[in-house]
Amino acid sequence: MTGNTTVLVVDDEKVVREGCSRILSPEGFEVLAAANGREALEVLERESTNVVLCDLKMPVMGALEVLEIVGQRYPDIPVIIITGHGTVESAVECMKRGAYDFITKPFRADHLVLVVRRALEKQTLERRAWQLQEERARNLYDLAAEQSRVRTIVSCMADGVVVTTPDLEVVLHNPAATRLLESMPLVNQGGALSDYINDDNLGNALKRLLANAEGEEECIAQELILGRKHLRALSALVYGPERQVLGTVTVLHDVTSLKELDEMKSNFVHHVSHELRAPLSAIKQQHSVILDGLAGELVDKQRELLNRAQDKIQGLLDMINDLLDVARIESGHGVQQQVPLNLANILQQTVTLMGSKAEEKGLSLELELPEDLPLVQADERSIEEVFTNLISNAINYTPDGGTVLVSAIPHQEYLEVRVSDTGVGIAEEEISKIFDKFYRVKHPQTRQIIGTGLGLSIVKGVTEAHRGSVEVESKPGVGTTFKVSLPTISGGKLADYGQD
Ligand SMILES: Nc1ncnc2c1ncn2[C@@H]1O[C@H](COP(=O)(O)OP(=O)(O)OP(=O)(O)O)[C@@H](O)[C@H]1O
Ligand SMILES: [Mg+2]
Structure with a gap:
């Protein structure tokens, strides 16, 4: 004792x-x-x-x-x-x-x-x-306090919250969810999620999360369009203490006004660009007439100044065209004319077109294509733009004497086109930003290169509109490879479509 x-x-x-x-x-x-x-x-x-x-x-x-x-x-x-x-x-x-x-x-x-x-x-x-009894009483008290806090937070939130069981039965939602989803009742009364949301995308995403529990996807973000409303939905699984799936939680954020603002901005940019393009093209045309000597003889100095002005005007026109392209892609009108395409022809033409630019810099521009490329279903003009931008970047951001290699590798369901260079490379922390509109990397070696920072945003917009993807691998000082993957027409070879 x-x-x-x-x-x-x-x-x-x-x-x-x-x-x-x-x-x-x-x-x-x-x-x-x-x-x-x-x-x-x-x-x-x-x-x-x-x-x-x-x-x-x-x-x-x-x-x-x-x-x-x-x-x-x-x-x-x-x-x-x-x-x-x-x-x-x-x-x-x-x-x-x-x-x-x-x-x-x-x-x-x-x-x-x-x-x-x-x-x-x-x-x-x-x-x-x-002691145990006291502990239990304390735990119950803490639990009740926590529940009350969570209930208050959830009901005061400006964002909608919808909680379901693993069978997608709604067990909890807040007043904001009722406001955002018109058919959601004010008080919770159970029922299937599909009774309240007239959009399969959310239900499908939740089913995917549930099927993939413990898998890689911890959270799914998507945009739901319900009538005039645009909602950003963030969904995740709820796990119990033994990692058993208790259900799902979705937070809905109303982005309708942001969308409207963005649309207004795009319309404005589109309108202004359009209005600028015609007079600029006219000025360029008139300069060409003068440069051709049709308005009288020019002295060398005049010719030099006019040529410089022509370069600037061309730069402005390129930027305006890029802005119009971005607006076109964002509005979803950019990639509407999708037909079976043989990328071999397009890559060959683009490489030929860029050849003189590469030559000026003393770069070797090579194209390596396997025979019999599978066809992709794509909008020709937009796809041309993708590769023109990538090859033009590779040439621009590779110092004189380097190499740019364009190649294509067919995989089962998609075709991967690679544009590799031996250029200045891109630092890891910049990679996530280079696809943003107007973003340009500040690098002492590329400061003098003129650009708008729109090229890669067009590349990404077009590839994604074709249900494809774009990836980058880069090592500063060594080089960069952009990989564009586009879904192929299954089993579609050139011959099937009577092309050559
Ligand atoms: N192959 C590359 N090697 C190194 N840096 C690159 C490469 N491609 C793109 N970048 C970097 O990414 C930035 C964004 O490229 P993007 O094509 O969007 O714009 P830009 O080339 O600057 O202008 P533009 O709109 O005229 O294409 C570039 O400014 C450059 O810093
Ligand atoms: Mg570019």
């Missing part, structure tokens, strides 16, 4: 007090003594006590009174009653009033130790039970 376990012996007979002490002390108990109930209560006030051994009959204050007061003030201290012969009934009465046990005088030493130990065990168990 532990050294700090204290037993209080309350008996008016000194021999009993001393006897108990003699028996219990060697067992490791600290023994305190009191001659009557009142003294016992004083000791209990002062000393922390584990068990009370109390004589039934004492002058001043007897066991029944002690039991009552201890029961009220120290409910976790077990009281064992010491009785003489013939007073067993009274002892039983004490038990009814809360005594833990009784022991009859004269008692055997081992019996006393046993009863005290049992009482201590009971006390330990009771204390543990109380």
Whole structure:
């Protein structure tokens, strides 16, 4: 038994007090003594006590009174009653009033130790039970507080929140979801998600997440178009403590006004670009007439200045055309004329067209194509633009004397076209930004190259509109490879379409 376990012996007979002490002390108990109930209560006030051994009959204050007061003030201290012969009934009465046990005088030493130990065990168990009960009450309180906090946060959110079971039954949604999804009731009343959202994309995305639980896709972001509303939906799975899937959560953000603003901006850019193109083309045309000597002889200086002006005008025209292309792709009108195409022809033509530019820089521009390329379903003009931009970049951002290689590798369901160069390369932290509109990398070696930063945004827009993708691998100072993957027409070879 532990050294700090204290037993209080309350008996008016000194021999009993001393006897108990003699028996219990060697067992490791600290023994305190009191001659009557009142003294016992004083000791209990002062000393922390584990068990009370109390004589039934004492002058001043007897066991029944002690039991009552201890029961009220120290409910976790077990009281064992010491009785003489013939007073067993009274002892039983004490038990009814809360005594833990009784022991009859004269008692055997081992019996006393046993009863005290049992009482201590009971006390330990009771204390543990109380602790657990308190802990449980605290946990329940914390849980209720947490739930209340989460409920308030969710219902105050400006974004819509929809929570479902793994069977896509709606179990919770907030007022914002009701506002965004017109058929969503104000109060939750269960029902399938498909009853409330008239768009299969969300349900399909959630099914994909559920089928892929523990897989790579932790979260799906997509745009939902519901009538005039554009919503950005972010969906994720909810896991339980044992990683079992409890359901899904979708947060809906209203981006309608941003979309409208973006459309206004695109319309404005489109309009301005259109208005600028015609007069600029006219100025360029008139300069050409002057340069051709049709408006009289030119001296060398005049010719030089006009040529420089022509270059600037061409730069402006290129930018305007790029801006118009971006607007066209963004409006979804850019890639409408998709027909079966043989990329070999397009790549050959583009490489030939860019040949002189590469030659000027002393670059070797090579094309490596396997025979029998599979066909892709694509819009010819847009696809030409993709490769013109990539090859033009490779030439622009490769120092004199380098190499640009254009190649194509057919895979089962897609065709991969690579444009590799031995140029300045792109730092890793820039890779995610180069496809943004107007983004240009600041690099001392490419500062003098004129550009708008629209080329790669066109490349990405066009490839994605063809359900393809574009990837970059680059090492600064070594070179860059752009890989464009486009879905092929399954099994479609040139001959099937009667082309050559
Ligand atoms: N092959 C490449 N090697 C190194 N850097 C490149 C390469 N291609 C693109 N970049 C970097 O990415 C940036 C964005 O390219 P993007 O084609 O969009 O614009 P740009 O070439 O600057 O202008 P433009 O709109 O006239 O094409 C470039 O400014 C350049 O810094
Ligand atoms: Mg470019």
